[in-house]
Amino acid sequence: MRNIKKILIYTVVLTIISGAYVIMAPVHTAVPLKSWRADVGEATGSGLLWLLVIIYGRTLLKLLVNNGSLMERLLPEPAVNDTKSMLKKFIRFLNKTHPYVGVTTVVLVFGHTFLEGVSRANLLMDAILVLALWQFAFGAFLLTRYQLVFVKKMKRYSYMAHSQLYTGVAFGVFALFGHLLVGD
Structure with a gap:
């Protein structure tokens, strides 16, 4: 419970700092031009979002299945074992593909940034x-x-x-x- 409290405090503090940066930073919005770079940049952004959902969804599944206590509270007793074995097989598949998904994610982060032509004055992008x-x-x-x-x-x-x-x-x-x- 203490770890959840720490991560929530961290999230709130990071959100406040980032929000303050957005309010105080000079706006560097480019004139939206429809070009092939913008279209491909949007597509890479969508693909990137799905890859991040896969990566962090894997983490949430591992927390749910491996610890067991949360899952045992959510599901009735007979369904726990069947669901656990099915999810463990799926997690094994996600673990095997994680390095490939991770490298693809890093490439898409840089590709999305380059293709969208985001201003270099954006410290959040650099982070x-x-x-x-x-x-x-x-x-x-x-x-x-x-x-x-x-x-x-x-x-x-x-x-x-x-x-x-x-x-x-x-x-x-x-x-x-x-x-x-x-x-x-």
Whole structure:
């Protein structure tokens, strides 16, 4: 319960700071031109949203199924075991495809930013790009199979850095207010 309280406080504080930035930042909205770049940028944005739903939906499913207590409270007793085994198979599939979905997400974050032609004066966009690189770098360390001392040490910390919920919350808040800033 304390972790949920911390994440909610973090979300509220981040929302207030981002909202204040949107209010105080000079508006850099470009004249909306219909071009192939804008159309492809919108499509990559939609695809990116779905990939983020898959990634963070996987996290929510893992929390629901692996801990068990929440799921056991929500479902009647006979349905718990059947639903758990079905969801665990689905989570196994999502775990196998997670690296591919993650790399595609990072590519689409950068592609969407480039294609939309967002102004470089948007600090929230820069924060999203840094967070995407953060997730990519630590996720890549989790996949390495080298036995170097440095890689072993980094792998130890990479799981915590890659799987923290705070990064996902920051990603969502910054994306929301970043789109508000550019008038989207």
